[in-house]
Amino acid sequence: xxxxxxxxxxxxxxxxxxxxxxxxxxxxxxxxxxxxxxxxxxxxxxxxxxxxxxxxxxxxxxxxxxxxxxxxxxxxxxxx
Numbered sequence: 001x002x003x004x005x006x007x008x009x010x011x012x013x014x015x016x017x018x019x020x021x022x023x024x025x026x027x028x029x030x031x032x033x034x035x036x037x038x039x040x041x042x043x044x045x046x047x048x049x050x051x052x053x054x055x056x057x058x059x060x061x062x063x064x065x066x067x068x069x070x071x072x073x074x075x076x077x078x079x080x
Contacts, residue, residue, distance in 0.1 A: 005064060009057050019044055023051040024061050 010020035025032045034045040
């Protein structure tokens with residue numbers, strides 16, 4: 001999560017870029033099932049529902065679209 005926009009907005013909310021991204025996905029209506037092997041990261045992911053992003057923050061992320069693939073067709077050939 002090296003994207004400066006994500007880091008800046010996450011810092012504004014006092015959360016990690018990962019938490020911020022999970023919150024953004026949730027606000028977009030996606031069902032997110034995060035995974036981690038680290039207990040601290042699992043606990044952090046549970047705090048995401050308390051984070052609400054402003055319209056400006058949501059637009060800042062939407063502006064990051066680089067027209068890149070988000071699913072590898074070799075990994076998901078049946079549904080991609």
